[in-house]
Amino acid sequence: MSGFDGQPLANSAPEMEGMSASQPANYCGILAVGSILFLDFAATELGVAFIPEVFSQLQLPDYCNAIQLAAKPAVQVLATSxxxxxxxxxxxxxxxxxxxxALAGSTLMYAFGVAARKSTGGPATFAVLLTSRGLQGLAS
Structure with a gap:
């Protein structure tokens, strides 16, 4: 490859320790990180839309919705340090x-927490749902 003046281009990209410039990038890692970030964002945005409906079906008070939505960023801020x-x-x-x-566990915990409440009619599973949301904050 040559520049505009016809001179060959120097290798301007520094080589990372233990890797040569000809070695292909690790696309699986990039794909995994991108997928995790997308799923985390999608779960957060979808959760904001359907959490109030789920809580009304579970007959939980309105303040539980606010606590649930605030749990993820609160844990995220505390866990970062x-x-x-x-x-x-x-x-x-x-x-x-x-x-x-942790993100997969959070998703499963949330799904089973809602399903258990709907199927058994047992006590409110707010603690399970709150723990699930906190685990999601820890994962992200």
Whole structure:
């Protein structure tokens, strides 16, 4: 490849330690991170739309909706100061796997919390739903 003046271009991209410039990028990692961020955003935006309806079906008071919506950012702000140094000390793959597992666990916990309340008619599962939302904040 040459520049406008016909001279060959110098390799301007610095080589990362242990990787050559000819090695392909890790597209699976990029795809995984992009998917996780998309799903987290989608779950948050969809949750804002249907959480009030779910809470009215569960016959929970209105203030529970506000607490539920505030749980994720509150945990996210509190956890950032603890999770940041852990991510710096450990491999990115380990932290990504932990976040993915926590996000999947959060989704399953939320789904089973709503389903258990609807099927059994038992006590309100607000604690399960709140824990699920907090786990989602920890994962993101």
């Amino acid at each position: 603890f999770v940041g140094p852990i991510v710096d000390c450990n491999e990115a793959r380990v932290c990504l796997l932990a976040a993915t597992t």
